Structures are given as C-alpha cells and as structure tokens.
Amino acid sequence: xxxxxxxxxxxxxxxxxxxxxxxxxxxxxxxxxxxxxxxxxxxxxxxxxxxxxxxxxxxxxxxxxxxxxxxxxxxxxxxxxxxxxxxxxxxxxxxxxxxxxxxxxxxxxxxxxxxxxxxxxxxxxxxxxxxxxxxxxxxxxxxxxxxxxxxxxxxxxxxxxxxxxxxxxxxxxxxxxxxxxxxxxxxxxx
Amino acid sequence: xxxxxxxxxxxxxxxxxxxxxxxxxxxxxxxxxxxxxxxxxxxxxxxxxxxxxxxxxxxxxxxxxxxxxxxxxxxxxxxxxxxxxxxxxxxxxxxxxxxxxxxxxxxxxxxxxxxxxxxxxxxxxxxxxxxxx
Numbered sequence: 001x002x003x004x005x006x007x008x009x010x011x012x013x014x015x016x017x018x019x020x021x022x023x024x025x026x027x028x029x030x031x032x033x034x035x036x037x038x039x040x041x042x043x044x045x046x047x048x049x050x051x052x053x054x055x056x057x058x059x060x061x062x063x064x065x066x067x068x069x070x071x072x073x074x075x076x077x078x079x080x081x082x083x084x085x086x087x088x089x090x091x092x093x094x095x096x097x098x099x100x101x102x103x104x105x106x107x108x109x110x111x112x113x114x115x116x117x118x119x120x121x122x123x124x125x126x127x128x129x130x131x132x133x134x135x136x137x138x139x140x141x142x143x144x145x146x147x148x149x150x151x152x153x154x155x156x157x158x159x160x161x162x163x164x165x166x167x168x169x170x171x172x173x174x175x176x177x178x179x180x181x182x183x184x185x186x187x188x189x190x
Numbered sequence: 191x192x193x194x195x196x197x198x199x200x201x202x203x204x205x206x207x208x209x210x211x212x213x214x215x216x217x218x219x220x221x222x223x224x225x226x227x228x229x230x231x232x233x234x235x236x237x238x239x240x241x242x243x244x245x246x247x248x249x250x251x252x253x254x255x256x257x258x259x260x261x262x263x264x265x266x267x268x269x270x271x272x273x274x275x276x277x278x279x280x281x282x283x284x285x286x287x288x289x290x291x292x293x294x295x296x297x298x299x300x301x302x303x304x305x306x307x308x309x310x311x312x313x314x315x316x317x318x319x320x321x322x323x
Binding site: 098100101102131133134135137138141162166169170171172 | 200201203204207222225228229232233236239240289290291293294296297300301
C-alpha cells in the first residue's frame, strides 16, 4: 500500500453525501474510494459514498462542513455555530455542529468571553450538536470552573442519546446539570 | 487494509473521522456503531495530534483500517508524547496524564471491544482499537 502524505488535497475540493440507497459497483468518479485510489491509497471498492464537485453547496451539512476545513486551516471554523441569547438572567449559548479538537477552541473563546463580560449563569444548548469529544468536554469543564469561581452556574441542554452517552461514560452527568429543554434549564418550564 | 497519513494538525482529525465512518457504513454497521466508531477514532487521532504537537514534531499520524473476520482493527500511530497536558483546558488531576487524556481513555475503553495503547520503538505510541462486526 502506497502512502499519501502531506495535505489531504483529495478532500479539499469535495463535498460529500452518503448515497446508501444506490450502492456503486465501482467507485464513483470523485468518491472517496476513487480519490483515495488516485492519490495512491487502496480502499474498499464497496464504499458507498459519493462526492460532489459543486462549490460549497452542502447537501449534507455534517459532511459538507469538511470541505471548509483544509481550505482555511487556521480560522473559518464554519462548522461550529454559536449563538448567544439572554433568557432572564441566563446567557444561553446555542451550539450547532461538531465539537472536536478543531472547533473546541472557538467554543472555549466564546465561553471565556461571556464569563469575562459578567455572564455567570450560562446554559449551553447542545441540541444542535452532532459530535462531541474529549476536547469539547474539557472546554465545558473549564467553563464550569470559571463560572463556579464567580458563584455562577453552567448547565447543559441535551436529549440526544449519542451525546448523553459521552457524559455518562466519563461520569460527567454527576458534574453538570443536564436539562431536556432551555426552558427547563432557565426555570421557565411549567 | 486502508492506510491514511495525516499531518499532525487538528483540522485533519475530522477527515479521518469522516473517511472511517464511511468505511464503517460500507460494512453495514448500524448508526450507533458508526457513532461509536467516529468517537473512538476521533479520540485516538486527537490524542495523536495533540501529543505530536506537544513533542514539537511534525511527524505524520498514521491510521490503519484492518478488516479481519468478524472485526475491524484500527491502529493510530504517532511520534508524540501522550503525557503532555496540551489540550487540557483546565487540569483536574494533580499529576500523571492530563484530564482530557483521562476522559479520552475512559471513552475509548468503553466504546471499543478492545483498546490498548503501547509505546513504539523510536518514540511515540500506537493506539489499537478493535470493533466487532
């Protein structure tokens, strides 16, 4: 097997979506398998994934985001959306996208900014999050310590099993209050 | 076998996650299994990238996808230093490995069938993850 080193050029130009209902008998032109093959990496020809060459028109947001990554490595963490709103005395951060080693710094910056501006009761809404890893957990734990230092609170909103699973595995369900809705987290549920 | 080599930078962890998730789907793994695969692979790559950064090197991270009967083995090899605290937002523990790595290892241990991390000759470590098919 030949190796491909250096920048993942094969990934920079494509957007992807899964075409599961239409399994190819041989790699689609522009598919991961085909591109891997072209750059000298052997792959499983049964791979059911198709790539589109269109420019940044994401058909599958989850994968479409990938196209931005390598293009602008240093900044443009387009795949993580962060919207802040005030609900009573709480600052609610609606997070959208994937929280990983690449995007977590953006979340950390936002949370540090909020605390330094005097928002000490923070709700992080994870309902729009597709992926969360240990770097994301690290950021949340860090933010919890910061608000606690100001006698504040940090609670989470999450009902997705795949995200809750991460908190259960790491024992962090005992550390964070986890709510089913923003209303519940801000004491507005009835 | 599929082998990928990525530069040891955070932007490429998602590339590996996406590529291996699609390999998983091609084997008809269900959504939950693919989610577990994505998290585990991502954790191993994150550890590799951050520990490589810590060691100050620019050695590529190698990811191998090895399909065997009834299982898939994923090997992630780096030339970094797993004991570095980089990536810890705030350290929770007093000594030893950092809080993020501790959480990462907890996640890996419970998401895969078998997980081991071993030192490599010449420096760095290799994480070996076994997934049932």
